[in-house]
Amino acid sequence: MTTNLFDLKGQVAAISGASRGIGYAMAVALAEAGADVALLQRNPEKMDVKEEIEKRGVTCEIVPCDLENKTQVKEAIPKVVSAFGKIDILVNNAGIQRRSPSVDFSEEDWDDVIDINLKTVWTLSQQAGKYMVEQQSGKIINMGSLLSYQGGLNVPAYAAAKGGVAQVTKALANEWAKENVNVNAIVPGYIATDMNTALINDETRSRQILERIPADRWGSPEDFKGAVVFLASTASNYVNGHLLSVDGGWMGR
Template sequence: MQYFNLTGQTAVVTGAGRGLGQAMAVGLAEAGADVALLQRSSAGLETRERIQALGRRCEIVPCDLSDMQQVKGALNQVDALFGKIDILVNNGGIQRRAPAVDFSEQDWDDVLDVNLKSVFLLCQEAGRRMIRGGRGKIINIASLLSFQGGITVPAYAAAKGGVMQLTKALSNEWAGLGINVNAIAPGYMDTDMNTALKHNETRSRQIMERIPAERWGRAEDMVGAVIYLASPASDYVHGHVLAVDGGWLGR
């Protein structure tokens, strides 16, 4: 199990106040990592308490992912608190739904800024540090809509397609420098972001009919994948997008 041991590592996780981000942050701590939570508000208090209860260090670093100046400076604060960054998990994101003909420019900009631009900037800032240290793990959270177009979510699909391609592009540049850049593509997860889908009887039925595992995903389904990609077990895995989708993409 030493291949999955993260003792002594510092992980940075965005959007860890609840749902998938919280499960992954706590999972990394269970594997031994100390964790910095990049949060817009005090939403990460419960996550911090759970991590500290494991005997790991956890700090909340205020960061609004829609404010690029805050994004650019956030890792400086992590450096000041922890002294290093070994793992970056870009999980934070937003969703806006509307038919494409009605989708506003503001909604487009908001989604692309939070779900793609902030991901690039955090990867860039982390990458500079990891290149100097000769090692590091970057894990971006992609989506099934990195592969498919979805319905009434054009900005989200565009952003998550971009996250997948960004992951591959950065891997091409940094793999030879000891940095692993990979992504996880969650399937249909039972989280707040998908509440509208869960309550749409027709769409919910259609989704369930296509999932071979015959259930929606749960936040804890992400934990094994993120520990794997953050650990020495994945040292020769580069530019990969790992689907955690109950078999959706294989149907």
């Protein structure tokens, strides 16, 4: 049955940045497809996402993981494996943004954005890859950006990090495809989330952005549910090193 290609029952998925927005929608989608879910979460006391996932009849555990804490980042995947016995899917979703003209962009902001948006993607992927290569199966899904392709304005560190995410995705796919580990990325377009509040509230920029989107609307977090399930499932077994744009047609314009 074709529908079985998207069935994630018996799979264990770990996801970062699931407390809101795109990450929240993707975590729920993985649960709705049948996966048990590990939430790599900064605040282990925040239970609302866990409770929402458990309504889908799957197991959900919170793994403390503050992405600014290098020790917690390195320990996160081993803790997932300890709790569930394995890891089948990793979604590197969490990220931050800093905006400033490049002549004024601080070293602190640069380091923060690169560390959280790129280095933690590498660290979590490397740790998950150790298990996935050994078990000869796995799916790693990174979150790119339109700035994986474009330079943007006043976001030099974010552009550098998301360009790096695209290249790390391809580099790992080249090594691990033969091990039945698929590494791909989702590339969001302009999505109505907290990260884009400044753009949404800028009447001129918001209008300019909307004029270029063939779908004639900003995206929503729910637009990512199908994409993440596809890349997490056997339906994508021959998809490697791909950047899947979910952008309402922006890149084709």
